[in-house]
Amino acid sequence: MTAARDFREGFVGMIPVCIGTAPFALVCGVGAAAAGASWWSALGMSAIMFSGAAQILAVQLLAAGAPLAVIVLTCFVAGLRFLMYSAAMAPYLRPLPQRWQQGLAFLLTDQAFAAGVRHFGAGHPPRQAARHYLGAGIALWSSWQVMNLAGYFVGNLIPATWSLDFAVPLCFIALVAPQFRAMPSIVAAVISGFAVLALAGLPMKLNLIAAGTLGIVAGTVADLAKERWTRR
Amino acid sequence: MDATLKLWAVIAIVGTLNYLSRLSFIAIFSRRHVPVLLARAFRYVPAAMLTALVLPMVVEASGGGAVRAASAVVPRIAAAIVAGFVGFRTHNTLKTLAAGMLSLWLLQAAIAWIG
Incomplete structure (x- = not known):
């Protein structure tokens, strides 16, 4: 029974985050409808790609008549952060069977990653943390589909004055703000923040991956320097 | 095709x-x-990547990368700072979301009222 409880706790714990991502999903659904996709194509996109950033880019580029290769490359680059999330989750998922690793990998999103790192990092047994993560991931995935369809069918009824799009950065702020306790994390965020704005002119959202890399390097250097300093 | x-x-x-x-x-x-x-x-992946994702969403128009008018951007930046503070203190997604949206609406209303 504890297995079901871990799953349920993960699922229920993610519901507030799902409410936070709901406006993002609505925006994706509105975009798919505006681009003239059928409802089942829109659902296929949200269910299989399962990435708000990639969905919005794909829809915009399709509507602009971009070639297939350009669309695929742009979405791939925007999704390169999943490589970093995968790397950061790898040590935690290592004790698990291969099938679990392959299944949990599909559910790896920004929100699932932030929650997963926190829960695995808290030192729970791997199996227990994995079931918790599975519950959280399925909560995110299913609510994402429901809200994408809601956005597809009725999203255009939401008035623009509500600034619902602002909920998207807010749910990322909720993920990142608790990180600002450790000095190297603050260094990583400040460098990454400067870089992403300074490099905003780069095509295909390359500024995202470049800034992320610079921030990670800066955080690691700060961590090493701090360690050397305290050892003296 | x-x-x-x-x-x-x-x-x-x-x-x-x-x-x-x-x-x-x-x-x-x-x-x-x-x-x-x-x-x-x-x-340092979360701090670096999430910051890189968030900042453009706060300060830029969606999609284009063109910068919004100051009267539109300032409330968003201020609301994001309020939300960041609440998130730092509470670790709570819904409180962060509520604080951010309410601050944004209040600031937008204040700016509209001032003219």
């Missing part, structure tokens, strides 16, 4: 690439040992 076919080609290829990105290091490090320096670097 037919529009529906092209859309499904995008879904299939991007879906596969996204999954392979998500699986990549999880699969690689299930057999190999994670290098010490890399394990240290991974700790």
Whole structure:
């Protein structure tokens, strides 16, 4: 029974985050409808790609008549952060069977990653943390589909004055703000923040991956320097 | 190319690439040992990547990258700072969301009232 409880706790714990991502999903659904996709194509996109950033880019580029290769490359680059999330989750998922690793990998999103790192990092047994993560991931995935369809069918009824799009950065702020306790994390965020704005002119959202890399390097250097300093 | 076919080609290829990105290091490090320096670097992935995602959303117009008018951007930045403070103190998604949206609406109303 504890297995079901871990799953349920993960699922229920993610519901507030799902409410936070709901406006993002609505925006994706509105975009798919505006681009003239059928409802089942829109659902296929949200269910299989399962990435708000990639969905919005794909829809915009399709509507602009971009070639297939350009669309695929742009979405791939925007999704390169999943490589970093995968790397950061790898040590935690290592004790698990291969099938679990392959299944949990599909559910790896920004929100699932932030929650997963926190829960695995808290030192729970791997199996227990994995079931918790599975519950959280399925909560995110299913609510994402429901809200994408809601956005597809009725999203255009939401008035623009509500600034619902602002909920998207807010749910990322909720993920990142608790990180600002450790000095190297603050260094990583400040460098990454400067870089992403300074490099905003780069095509295909390359500024995202470049800034992320610079921030990670800066955080690691700060961590090493701090360690050397305290050892003296 | 037919529009529906092209859309499904995008879904299939991007879906596969996204999954392979998500699986990549999880699969690689299930057999190999994670290098010490890399394990240290991974700790700073959330702070760096999430900040890079958030900042453009706060200060830029969606999609284009063109900067919004100051009267539109200032409330967003102020509301984001309020939300960041609440998130830092509470670790709570819904409180962060509520604080951010309420601050934004209040500031927008105040700016509209001033003129």
